Amino acid sequence: MIPVAEALQQVLDLVAPLEVEEVPLRQAAGRVLARDVTATRTQPPFAASSMDGYALRRAEVEPDAMFKVVGEAAAGHRFEGKLKAGQAVRIFTGAPIPDGADFVVIQEDTTRRGDLITLGHKIGQKDNIRPAGGDFAKGQKISAPLLLRPADIALLAAMNIARVPVARKPIIAILATGDELVQPGETPAEDQIVASNSFGLAAMFEGKGADVRMLPVARDNAASLKQAFTLAKGADLIITIGGASVGDHDLVAPVAAEIGMEQSFYKVAMRPGKPLMAGRLGEAVMLGLPGNPVSAMVCGTVFGLPLLRKMLGLGSEPLLMQEAPLGVDLPQNGPRTHYMRAHLRDGQLFPDDRQDSSLLSVLATANALMVRPVDDAPRKAGDTAHFIAI
Ligand SMILES: Nc1nc2c(c(=O)[nH]1)N[C@H]1C(S)=C(S)[C@@H](COP(=O)(O)OP(=O)(O)OC[C@H]3O[C@@H](n4cnc5c(N)ncnc54)[C@H](O)[C@@H]3O)O[C@H]1N2
Ligand code: MOO
Numbered sequence: 417m418i419p420v421a422e423a424l425q426q427v428l429d430l431v432a433p434l435e436v437e438e439v440p441l442r443q444a445a446g447r448v449l450a451r452d453v454t455a456t457r458t459q460p461p462f463a464a465s466s467m468d469g470y471a472l473r474r475a476e477v478e479p480d481a482m483f484k485v486v487g488e489a490a491a492g493h494r495f496e497g498k499l500k501a502g503q504a505v506r507i508f509t510g511a512p513i514p515d516g517a518d519f520v521v522i523q524e525d526t527t528r529r530g531d532l533i534t535l536g537h538k539i540g541q542k543d544n545i546r547p548a549g550g551d552f553a554k555g556q557k558i559s560a561p562l563l564l565r566p567a568d569i570a571l572l573a574a575m576n577i578a579r580v581p582v583a584r585k586p587i588i589a590i591l592a593t594g595d596e597l598v599q600p601g602e603t604p605a606e607d608q609i610v611a612s613n614s615f616g617l618a619a620m621f622e623g624k625g626a627d628v629r630m631l632p633v634a635r636d637n638a639a640s641l642k643q644a645f646t647l648a649k650g651a652d653l654i655i656t657i658g659g660a661s662v663g664d665h666d667l668v669a670p671v672a673a674e675i676g677m678e679q680s681f682y683k684v685a686m687r688p689g690k691p692l693m694a695g696r697l698g699e700a701v702m703l704g705l706p707g708n709p710v711s712a713m714v715c716g717t718v719f720g721l722p723l724l725r726k727m728l729g730l731g732s733e734p735l736l737m738q739e740a741p742l743g744v745d746l747p748q749n750g751p752r753t754h755y756m757r758a759h760l761r762d763g764q765l766f767p768d769d770r771q772d773s774s775l776l777s778v779l780a781t782a783n784a785l786m787v788r789p790v791d792d793a794p795r796k797a798g799d800t801a802h803f804i805a806i
Contacts, residue, residue: 417685419790420718420753424734426680427694427719430701433729434584434652445569446625447582448728449562455575459551462512465489467544470504470526470533471517479537485528489514504533513545520544561729563625585627586727588720589651589700590614591644593634593659593668594707612776613712614657617705620716624724626653636665638674645675645697652727654700655720658707660691668704669693677702685790687752688773689715708773714755714785717806735804737787740765742801749792757782758803765801782806 418426436450465471472483483504489495491510499505499516507513507520520543526533552575562568564580572580592614598604599611611633618628629651634644636659648654659668669682672695679695686692688711693704703719705712718735726732743764756767757778767786768778784803795801 417683417690417752418681420684420686421734423681423684423686423692423694424719424722427701427703427723428726428732430680430694430696431652431723431727434586434727436581437584438579438581441569441572441578441580444564444572444580444582445566447564447580447585448625448730449558449560449564449568449580450583450729451560451581453558453560453572453575453577453581455552455554455556455577457576458549458554459574460546460548462494463548464546465507465509465511465513465520465544466546467520467522468508469520469522469524469544471495471499471507471514471520472504473499473501473517474519474543476501477519477521477535477539479535479539481535483533483535485531485533487514518543518545561731563728563730583728585625586652586724587629587650588621588626588653588655588724589629589631589648590618590655590657591631591634591648592657593636593641593644595636595665597633599633613705613707613709613716616709616713616776617655617657617716617720620713621720621724624721625728626724636667638667638671641667641671642675645671648700651700653720653723654697654702655716656702656704657712658705660693660704660706662691672697672702672704685752686714686718687750687754689718689755690752692719694719706773709776710757710773710779713776713779714773717785717804718755737802737804739800739802742795742797742799744797746788746795748794749788749790751790753790754786754788754792755804756786756788758784758786760784760803760805765803 486503487495488506489511490508494512495505495514499514505514525536592611596608597611622628631647634641656668659666677695677697682693684692691706692715705715743766758765758767770778786803
């Protein structure tokens with residue numbers, strides 16, 4: 417057994433950031449910007465009105481001042497002339513400020529009769545003009561790497577960047593193993609159960625930017641497992657589930673070795689997830705997860721997500737660890753880092769009473785994995801605890 421930190425480092429050492437590809441802006445959300453991009457234009461490209469009202473000269477603003485309305489400026493339609501003394505231009509939000517004007521009075525502060533407007537008595541100091549380039553200037557940079565959120569997509573669009581350089585999506589093949597497994601929707605025989613964690617892991621990785629290839633379930637024999645491995649060809653990461661322990665039907669390690677896997681490690685001092693293995697298999701990295709559903713999901717979180725982030729070019733930082741006071745007393749921890757399914761409630765952390773690694777219903781209602789270090793001393797309610805939000 418090796419410590420979690422060492423195992424994670426070894427796993428991360430197996431991958432490098434993937435190559436860059438260009439995608440249309442509409443497909444860029446949720447992808448990782450892989451190269452810096454620069455604005456191809458200035459926004460706004462002209463000084464623009466921020467209100468509906470009248471453009472005029474600030475020097476002429478005083479209570480009861482009268483102006484002749486000589487034209488109109490709307491968004492997309494500038495006023496072509498030049499404003500002269502005593503003149504105003506009817507203007508709408510987003511319209512270019514006419515030549516000669518340096519102030520916009522909002523229409524609520526005016527009275528209009530025919531072509532004439534009269535100002536009220538309480539005109540504010542604010543000019544209601546958005547300067548050219550107030551948002552960004554041509555050449556302004558968006559720095560990579562960056563996970564593109566909806567606001568980034570809007571900014572890229574405003575910068576007129578129609579094709580976006582992003583990291584290629586990692587292809588992750590998920591291979592569940594076991595004679596007992598059927599797929600959701602099928603009818604299990606008496607001794608069978610429904611494959612679950614393969615679907616949970618697929619959701620986990622797809623949600624973080626991977627393309628997941630769900631392979632058919634491999635049966636507990638070498639031929640079936642070998643056949644399934646051939647279907648993983650082309651994947652960047654192969655994740656097996658189950659068959660990782662020491663039982664007579666746990667064939668993943670021997671079969672993977674037979675087809676050329678160079679193992680980095682087997683067994684990690686973590687709970688759940690002890691029988692985790694990792695290594696290189698041809699061009700791909702292989703992560704062999706234990707079959708117990710919570711073990712598989714916890715290993716996916718602790719190892720799979722950082723691997724994915726590194727492949728996407730988002731760096732190698734460990735998962736964000738947060739702190740909160742414990743809500744209960746806890747006994748001494750054992751010799752493995754314990755990822756306890758916990759509830760963060762009213763700012764306090766409450767580990768669930770039921771920590772068996774088969775209990776998906778507990779994992780599904782938890783919102784935190786509380787992390788207890790190896791041999792952590794007994795803890796009292798109120799002591800600081802560390803957790804990963806899930
Ligand atoms: N003598 C020992 N026995 C076990 C040890 C050990 O150290 N010595 N370790 C235990 C630990 S810890 C774990 S974790 C499990 C891991 O076993 P495997 O990886 O070989 O997993 P399986 O035996 O194939 O399955 C375990 C359990 O999970 C269910 N399973 C498997 N795949 C799925 C799936 N895709 N969806 C839902 N459920 C799945 C399977 O039916 C079993 O119930 O080994 C312990 N034993
Ligand atoms: O460590 Mo196993 O992963 O308890 O279930």
